Amino acid sequence: MDLNMNVDAPHSMGTTIIGVTYNGGVVLGADSRTSTGMYVANRASDKITQLTDNVYVCRSGSAADSQIVSDYVRYFLHQHTIQLGQPATVKVAANLIRLLSYSNKNMLQTGLIVGGWDKYEGGKIYGVPLGGTLVEQPFTIGGSGSSYLYGFFDQAWKEGMTKDEAEQLVVKAVSLAIARDGASGGVVRTVIINSEGVTRNFYPGDKLPLWHEELEPQNSLLDILNAPSPEPMNI
């Protein structure tokens, strides 16, 4: 059995990241686990980073690559805001991310979800997966934990949710992915962006709902064995 935990492996964020639009803004959600090989290097990392006051990005994949890309885009957006004279739009932020990801596709390994609110288009979510395509979607998921959520979102997603519904959906989805994906874990962080501003929320492990094998066993053999002697069956 291979005992090598490989603590020298590059830092990667196994991750589950989600971006969802609702009636009036967007909700971004992520787990908080960063791993090097099999070791959890940071169990409380913040994968939702700020690009401007009204645009945030969820990072997944290589930690170094995603941090550098978001640092560069934050810098470009700052210059752009000064030149433009008003807050940058979500579309511009997403396109800058896309330009960097696509031009350096051979060297970068990072999937990003850009979400924000601006006065022209309202709340928007853009996905920039590996390879550097740019796709505008009403909701999008990314990271290794997202594999377990495609079916869930097909069933649970609806147009025109309220802010609280959208946030509950995101928290539920991330906690489902954490339950199934080994590379996701820790706490659930959400960021809600709308015309009023930005709200950051934090859901520690004990506040999350439990799923399948985490729940108490019901009607299992353990209960029967531990129970007092059963009544004999009557024919």
Place this chain on the structure above:
Amino acid sequence: MSKAVVELPPKGGFNFDLCRRNEMLLKKGASPPSFRKTGTTIVGLIYQEGVILGADTRATAGSIVCDKNCEKIHYMAPNIYCCGAGTAADTEAVTDMVSSQLQLHRYHTSRESRVATALTLLKSHLFNYQGYVQAALVLGGVDVTGPHLHMIYPHGSTDALPFATMGSGSLAAMAVFESKYCEGLNKEEGINLVCEAICAGIFNDLGSGSNVDICVITKGHKEYLRNYRVPNTRAHFSSKEFTFPKKTEVLLTKIVPLREKIEVTEDGDAMEE
């Protein structure tokens, strides 16, 4: 009957399968194999008044300890220190380089250096070299914005945490931190906790050893406690002095000290054009 072999994915954690075999071998008189040592234990934590950094002092070259008391806590700025794990040449070079850049920046801006500046300089250098500069660092300091503690990985990613460990002994040290760390520790508690964490690395990790170095940084003040704890003093000294073989005739004894002491006097003629 077909044999179904299920390929299990590699698991973390300790595998106890061979313990019974090892016990049996010991009873039969076989000697256990010697250990191969690589690595370091470096830690940092944020306490009430600032930051405390800690490190072990063993440097290894393959399976040999080449320096029993090296310094792994590097100076970056009067208010910023950096512990380095990984290739010693890389950590020395990269911290020296960024320390010079920070000094130039201080001259340029006439201000105390900030931890975020050191962080950005280090992370962009390491990212540019795509992980080939094998330096894993724990950067800590106190500046105008408050106390900061960061972990920097060889590929250029960074994390900001209230307590951090790096190096081959990081798992042992992290176990100590996770069980005993809380916010708002005072200086004595903080130093004791850092010492315990490094000792956990020294005694349980095959790659760390020798002594504990500690550096305490607070607003406007720093304390570099070199060899704060020395838990591995040499226990056995030979009682016999050096003697030549019996039939040797000693003709001459001359003792030359390895280092000459040079006195520098301040007064002297100034240089004249």
